Amino acid sequence: MSPTPHVVLLGTCDTKLDELLFVRSEIVRNTTTVTFIDVGRKLIDHGTITISQERLLKEYGEGQNVSELPRGDVIKTMAACATKAVKKLYTEGEIHAIISAGGSGGTSLAAQVMRDALPIGFPKLIVSTVASGDTNTIVGETDITLMSSVVDVAGLNQILRQVLSNAGFAIAAMARAQASRRDDASYKEGKKKRVGITMFGVTTPAVDAIRKHLESKYDIETYVFHATGHGGKAMERLVREGGLDAVIDLTTTEICDHHTGGVMSAGPHRLEAASEAGIPSIVSVGATDMTNFGPMQTVPERYKDRKLYEHNPVVTLMRTSKDEARKVGTFIVEKLRKYSKDPKAVQVWLPTGGISMIAVPDGPFADSEADKILFQTIKDGLAGSGIDVIEDKRAINDQSFAHDVAEALVSKMGIIEKQSNVAQG
Known part of the structure; x- marks a missing residue:
């Protein structure tokens, strides 16, 4: 009872x-x-x-x-x-x-x-x-x-x-x-591994593809966190509580808001929990081409001359500058170098074909120079750290890119497909 x-x-x-x-x-x-x-x-x-x-x-x-x-x-x-x-x-x-x-x-x-x-x-x-x-x-x-x-x-x-x-x-x-x-077996820890994934509107196709791939092929259940500030903090909190077994931190846009004063910052401790816990972790730069503000009239005066994009009536996006891209890359490097308990458990993926839905070639936030600075800062900063950096020519929302990211995590987790389990049984 x-x-x-x-x-x-x-x-x-x-x-x-x-x-x-x-x-x-x-x-x-x-x-x-x-x-x-x-x-x-x-x-x-x-x-x-x-x-x-x-x-x-x-x-x-x-x-x-x-x-x-x-x-x-x-x-x-x-x-x-x-x-x-x-x-x-x-x-x-x-x-x-x-x-x-x-x-x-x-x-x-x-x-x-x-x-x-x-x-x-x-x-x-x-x-x-x-x-x-x-x-x-x-x-x-x-x-x-x-x-x-x-x-x-x-x-x-x-x-x-x-x-x-x-x-x-x-x-x-x-x-x-x-x-x-407490007595219901369906709520007790089961055989499924728990994977956290960060998502934004402009990385949704990638996250949907990752989620479906992981859940259809493996005994995995996914937890998707909307990278609005509290989403990133919630994922980090769950990691610290032991509620996640692995993380695909695909969308690290909250770091941009932290540096520019945007409305969706997750604060200065972003990217610490999974590294400290030593759990398998894939980190990418999804939506780091943007800072988030409210309606257009709420954008701070100092940013009025920047490249702005009205995502919807209540969200205005600002394109990350070259200097801000360097700061974002430096933040990622410093966090991963300082907190990674097991560098081999971490892998960084850089989709050079576009880091968000609107940062692809000919997109409203296309800026190859800013992106190059971001990528180079991360590659140079993590050199010799033991953390692998994968530079990929595809865009982040390319379905094949998403599948490869999912498989990279699975490899680090050391799990096998459901079909294999059935065959062995």
Whole structure:
């Protein structure tokens, strides 16, 4: 039998006790156990609180009194302590979901705990006053579910009761599903290898061809990540969590945005995780001919005279310059040289016939000089590193190129075709 569903309820009891108690009652109505953790500024004594603020600080912090600290420091301190407590509960297999409710401060605190303590796939839900705004800093590259509170989480009323009741029933159902998956063989690690692939609109034909090739010929399931900043970070996070066995980092466009201030940067740590893990990895330069901005009018003034391309009404692309191409190539070289645990597990493919759908000859972003600088920077930088660099005359979206990239990864993974397995059986 599956274990009784168990939910962590996280919140600031000094400001939201009544609302949190209502959420708790709705979860308990669903025959679900609750561990109630108080992350508030002031100590609150209530019989339903499982881990009090005082206990949290004593067992997972330095036992300090946070009541007089600035608001920002309180959030940082309580988030750090709660992260340790929740991580311990998760590691011990005690819990199946987590929920919180609050305003911007409580949301920030709860989201940090959920991001830092729990893996992708574990149910996470926040009822928040800021759920309908810019949630970039809340969700990040994780799978936190946000539910708008509509009214402030400040006193129970008909609307808030309905929202919180929905949230309580929802998280109880998620917890029940999570608990049942522990005994469901279909969710347990199987024989299929897990391969992450990065994709953008202008590299979609290549990724589709790679995905179909790998999944039709081998016991592989693919995870495609849209290289919009969070996509790259999500793939790197999954690698660190042990959720991927190999990577085809075909589309490294996020590096361009990192250097130029585009809207789809994955930050300074891109290309580190797979190299550090030592898993089989194919790296290419898909869509490094472009930086991404919003609508045309949002392009920074300093770039107004550059080659711009309206991809759609909400996305404007800027062609990578020669200097930027050199910076992108240098970034790739430095990351692979510094972090590659096993250089032989990594291979770099350079499609000189076109690095995106619009960077092929006669395309709007065709710039052979910039591309040559990119390719040469990578070839020169990785010389003597033990990392193979394959320079190929085909375009990145050429189907035969995609198939060869897929086979190159398979070779590094050391797996055989499905048909061979059947024949041997």
